[in-house]
Amino acid sequence: MGNRNNLYSLWNSGGIMANTYVHISSTTVTSGTTVSLTSIPQTYTDLLLLVSARSDYTGGGAVSMAMSFNSNASSYTSKSIQYYGPSSVVSNNDTTATYNGITGAQARAMATGVSPVTTVSTFGSSSIYIPNYTSSNYKSYSVDTVTEANSAASNSPHGILFAAGLWSNTAAITSIDFGIEVGDFVSPSTFYLYGIKNS
């Protein structure tokens, strides 16, 4: 107890900087088509979500996910820059999508799968940054996604995606749900949530 009291005193005197990049939760998916991150603390400034995911879909092409906030099914818009497969770089207006009962922003190519044309054990990687998620403003967020499959096949899910997303809702974000477009999540698809404080 004595050591704890000493650390508490140091903390309050500025002797130890607050830890501002805090792990909130880890969700590892072994199967299924949806993921829910619930009871998100309201004590941070920004949220960072790191996703590593793969679908067992075998039909070719990359696999998207729908991402919803607070189980709300409306008011999602986004724009993206994407390089995918053999095409050139394009920009899209991404619309609301419903996958496996989850209606939300269409997060393109966030999961890859597509065996047998894709290298096994290859997962897509995404970083989703949500500033001021507790504010009463509309919530804009940033998505960076990469997938690489060591395959020259035209339907191989290799690509890079940058997206600017907006949820036109003033509610604080308390939960995030994902529904995969096709197939099931492959184990271990992971969703790591972090909170970042500005003080």
Place this chain on the structure above:
Amino acid sequence: MAAGATYTPLETNTLSSAASSVTFSSISQSYTDLIIVISGNTASGGEVGSNIQVGNGSVDTGVNYSMTELYGDGTSAASYRDTNKDYLNILIATSGTSTTNTILQFMNYSNTTTYKTVLSRSNAPSVSLRTAVGLWRSTSAINVVKIGPFTGSWATGTTFTLYGIAAA
């Protein structure tokens, strides 16, 4: 031994009134990288870029900046570059209720050997997005950063947060 905190909030500025620019000065030299997170809007008008300048002691107003970017507006994607400018145009912002956000990362900002690189991911979901790299051709350490929209002002309530990241 527990690792020390390596992602440290240094300063937050929430605008109480519209401002043509926001400046972080006397930035600590104790970190490896800097991150600035901007969330908010411009006070009026449509899509605008940025006027960002950095320096040591005061911002460098010389033509020592360059940038390269990918840009998309939902219809078409393009690349763009600029050389020998007196500012960095590496973010996108707009007015209205569609909040915009930008994350800037200044790499090795405190070293005195290399020119300084900054990475930008900037999102104005109602109009466009961009991902960019900027270069300041100076070996001076950065201890001041000034961030303005290319024209007009930042809106009241826009937040600017500066973080320091230590390599060890």
